[in-house]
Amino acid sequence: MKVVVDHNIFMSFPDPDESLDRESFMYWIHKRPAFAQAHAGRQLSVFTRLKQLMEIESVIEFFGGVGLGTGIVQKLFQPKIHRVYEIASECLSHLQEQSFSSRIMVSYGDAGKTMLEADYADLMFCDFPLMNPMRLENWRAQLSHVFGLSPKAIYMNDTSFWSRHLHRERYARPLGKRVLNSDEEYILAYSEKMHSEYGYSIEASAIHHGASFLYVKSKEVLTPTIKRIQKRDAREAMNIWGR
Numbered sequence: 747m748k749v750v751v752d753h754n755i756f757m758s759f760p761d762p763d764e765s766l767d768r769e770s771f772m773y774w775i776h777k778r779p780a781f782a783q784a785h786a787g788r789q790l791s792v793f794t795r796l797k798q799l800m801e802i803e804s805v806i807e808f809f810g811g812v813g814l815g816t817g818i819v820q821k822l823f824q825p826k827i828h829r830v831y832e833i834a835s836e837c838l839s840h841l842q843e844q845s846f847s848s849r850i851m852v853s854y855g856d857a858g859k860t861m862l863e864a865d866y867a868d869l870m871f872c873d874f875p876l877m878n879p880m881r882l883e884n885w886r887a888q889l890s891h892v893f894g895l896s897p898k899a900i901y902m903n904d905t906s907f908w909s910r911h912l913h914r915e916r917y918a919r920p921l922g923k924r925v926l927n928s929d930e931e932y933i934l935a936y937s938e939k940m941h942s943e944y945g946y947s948i949e950a951s952a953i954h955h956g957a958s959f960l961y962v963k964s965k966e967v968l969t970p971t972i973k974r975i976q977k978r979d980a981r982e983a984m985n986i987w988g989r
C-alpha cells in the first residue's frame with residue numbers, strides 16, 4: 747500500500763504478513779484504508795488551524811503510530827525538535843524507516859512513563875490508541891504533568907466518538923454533565939472539563955469515526971470549531987492506492 751499525505755509526503759506500507767498482530771494499528775491501517783484516510787484528514791485539519799495560530803518549534807509525540815501525524819507535523823511546522831515515541835515494534839520500525847527530517851528522534855517509549863517524565867515542548871501530540879471521557883481518569887497523572895508543563899498547544903483525541911449517541915449519559919458523567927445530546931454539546935463538555943482542570947480549552951476539532959481536539963490555553967472556555975471530515979477532505983489529505 748502506498749500513501750501520499752497532502753500530495754507531498756509519500757509513505758509505503760509493506761503488505762501485512764501472517765505474523766502481523768491483528769489488533770495492531772498497523773493492521774488497522776491496511777484493513778480500514780478509508781478510516782485511515784479520515785484519521786489523517788482529522789489530524790491535518792486541526793494542525794492546519796494550529797499553523798494559523800502560532801509558531802511551533804518543538805513537538806513531543808507520545809503515540810507515533812505509523813507516522814501519518816508525524817509527517818503532517820513535519821510538513822506544516824518543520825520543528826527544530828521532534829521526539830516520537832511508540833511501543834509497537836512494527837510501527838516503530840516503520841517510523842524509523844521513513845525519510846523524515848534528521849531532526850526527528852524516534853524511540854521506544856511507553857506513554858504511561860514518557861508522558862509522566864516529559865520535558866516542555868510547544869506541541870504535545872497525544873493521539874491515544876483508546877480514549878473517551880471515562881478513560882481520562884486512567885491517564886490523570888500523565889495528563890496533569892503534560893498540561894502542567896504549559897505547552898502552547900495539546901492534541902488529544904477521542905476514539906469512541908462514533909458511539910457517542912449510544913452512550914449519551916454514560917459518557918456525559920465523567921465530563922460533569924447528566925446527558926450529552928449532540929456532537930456540539932459533547933465537544934463543548936470536553937472543552938469545559940479540561941478548562942476547569944487545566945485552563946486549556948478546545949480551539950478546533952475535527953470529527954469522523956473518531957474525534958481530534960486541539961487544546962490551547964484560554965481565559966474563558968472557547969467554543970470549538972467543528973470540522974466534519976468528508977471523504978473528499980480525507981482524499982485531499984491522503985490518497986491510497988495499490989490495494
Ligand SMILES: C[S@@+](CC[C@H](N)C(=O)[O-])C[C@H]1O[C@@H](n2cnc3c(N)ncnc32)[C@H](O)[C@@H]1O
Nearest residue numbers: 771809811812813814815833834856857873875
Ligand atoms: C491512534 S494510533 C496513533 C496514530 C498516529 N497519530 C498516526 O497518524 O499514525 C495510537 C498508537 O499508540 C500506540 N500505543 C498504544 N499504547 C501505547 C503506549 N502505552 N505508549 C506508546 N504508544 C502506545 C499504538 O501502537 C498505536 O500505534
